[in-house]
Amino acid sequence: MADTIAAIATPLGEGGVGVVRVSGPDSLSIMKIIYRECPDEVIPRHVYYGHAVDNEGIVIDDMVSIYMKAPHTFTGDDVVEFQAHGSNVSLRLILRSAITAGARIADPGEFTKNAFLNGRLDLSQAEAVIDLIKAKSEKPLSIASDQLNGSLGQEIASIRNNIKDVLAQMAVNIDFPDEDIEQVSYDEFLAELMKQQGRLGNLIKSAEFGKLAREGIKLALVGRTNVGKSSLMNGLLGEDRAIVTNIPGTTRDTIEESATIGGYPIVIVDTAGIRDTDDLIEQIGIEKSKNEINIADLVIMVIDGNRDLEDEDFEIAHHIEGKKVLLVVNKEDLGINIPKREIEKIKSILSCNSMLYTTVKTIEGIGKVRDAIEDIFAEGFFKSEGGNIVTNERHKDALVRASESLVQGIELLDMHEPLEIVEIEVHDAFQILGEIIGETASEEILDTVFSKFCLGK
Template identity: 50%
Template structure:
């Protein structure tokens, strides 16, 4: 018999509600030990809602009913002390989060209340849950597969509408369905291979290498499509890092403020106002974006400013996109060209700014210097070009991928690594088919592909990997 576990399921701190979750065979027994449903006490002809352990009279009220919230008190019967006024609910297995009996006690959201009630629950027969143990039990009891269990923590940590939508889709089984579809196709090929190896003389359809090759190539394309989505998936989950660079006083801080829609960075006509990197998290087109406003890159004798400039250069290597701002009302300067050299071949969006002052910058010459860059004309201080910048960021993130909330993206490094391993194994099988190798050798690599995909959803995963996955969860989930 599994232990009955308990933990605080809500964040610690002050709040209206704090929930203690109990899961296991003794959940209801423990609730009955600590919980007194509110009943009317008739004492000396006076009806009162207050719990009075020494009162004499008749109690009127209902007992705990499955899936019905019950109002009452948590009472330490060793001292007859009322610990909190609560709402409690009992949910009978198997229709619960863990597929076990579950109790949730809705206390007042005080750290003191939650601590006292949890301590009483633990003294009454439960043990403290490990991080992620409730979701681990949901996985082990077959309610969730491993990708769905991992989606739970992604939902909790979602930084934007898009990351929430993708995590919710994964929780509902979008990724699991695709993986199962691929594994079913692989199983069909494994069955055909095995039958042709073990029963070559029977009256069965003989497998042809051309047909096998065609089927494996189709499966390979499906795996490759998932792998391609991993970069977009990482950005959706972790955020799109955008470094804003340029020489002093070209409009970097103005762009930062325009995208943030608030005056976060100081804007003046004095060059070198920003001496350090300013980092802000925002959402653009439902995409989490980490904006990095850098110090203006130029030659200076100011020691503090030099440190800021070096940090600006270091951000290039971390950024998914560099936004280079140039003053369109002036000719390209040596400082501009030096910055362009530092940027190199990184993915770059060039803003030809201050076009409201009249464009002097030679755009054709600039495009020859940066042939892979994208260009937008802006007057950031007046808001001109901001919508176009946001649209361009969205296009760069999805890079042709479908943008609807139901799309399947690989957002988990573990999944990406296993998909790459699966593709390597399948490519080995494909090469052997092309070379006309024996079916016995081809079968080995097709089976390896099947098993790598099984690790993603938890079908063939080791216990150590399961423990490692759930160790990343918070207590109470």
């Protein structure tokens, strides 16, 4: 018989309400022991108010108790939740009472693991739970919510089913070559496998953006000193985080802060102005700036539209050449005095089509920059045929491996190699895709997945 597990399901710290969750076959009997006013007959999904007591009958706290009967629960087992005041002491004592009454402490992620093992979730849905908990802004939350509802698992299952049909027909061709059974031609096999390969390619392509959506988009603000980088950062953050003066070299080190733009988590790095200097501390800051530029997903180069460009501007442009760049011509309110040919020269160095004129000290000016950032990343936004965005590195790795096996099978078919050889590669793709939804996941994969969960979930 399965164990009955228990854990505190709410974060540590003081709060209005805290929850101790119990799941397993002994959940109801534990409720009757801990909950002093528990009736003889407990109606599932009814809320009961009373007092939690320890094994000596001493009252711990006021609480409400809810019993949910299997299989219609998150874990698929009987579940009881004790909702008390959000005191760490109170919750620990209630948990201790549950352990004394027959439960054991749950392992990290064990509630969700049981939901997977009991068929309540596929593995991609289980992983979406942790993504939902860790979401930093609206878009990652929305993506995780879709995956928790089964959208990714359904698309993977659909591709696997189509591959399984191909494998079944290959088996017929291999085992009954001379029988009066309809055979499928190599061209038909090719057409179907190429279709499924295209679907895998779309999922892999979505992962390029999915990682940014999940982990955050890193923006590096660059430009020579005193062009408005710090003002731009403060405007994007909505607070005065960077010091703004008209003294060159005020920002002597990189400053990193988080924000949200268009629903996506953004990490903004205000770099030290890149210039020749004898100041040792400023030199260190400039080197750090160059490192931040190298790892940025988007570089925003700010130039002063009120003054002629200098050699330093072009040196900076050459340094960020090849990066995704938004060129911001600042101080529009003072008048744009840069010759158009110089701006075109900068754009040519950057291979940059994204440029705007603005004043970053105004709300309207900051709004223009935010809109431009959104537009740039909207261009890279890609969904699969099933409307999914792959955000999980494990999923991407499995998709790439499955795709490689399917490509091998397609190439073998194209060379008219025997189906017995082709079938090996196609079957590998089928098996690898099963790792994503848990159909063929090893115990090692499951342990790795659920070890990332917090206690109580």
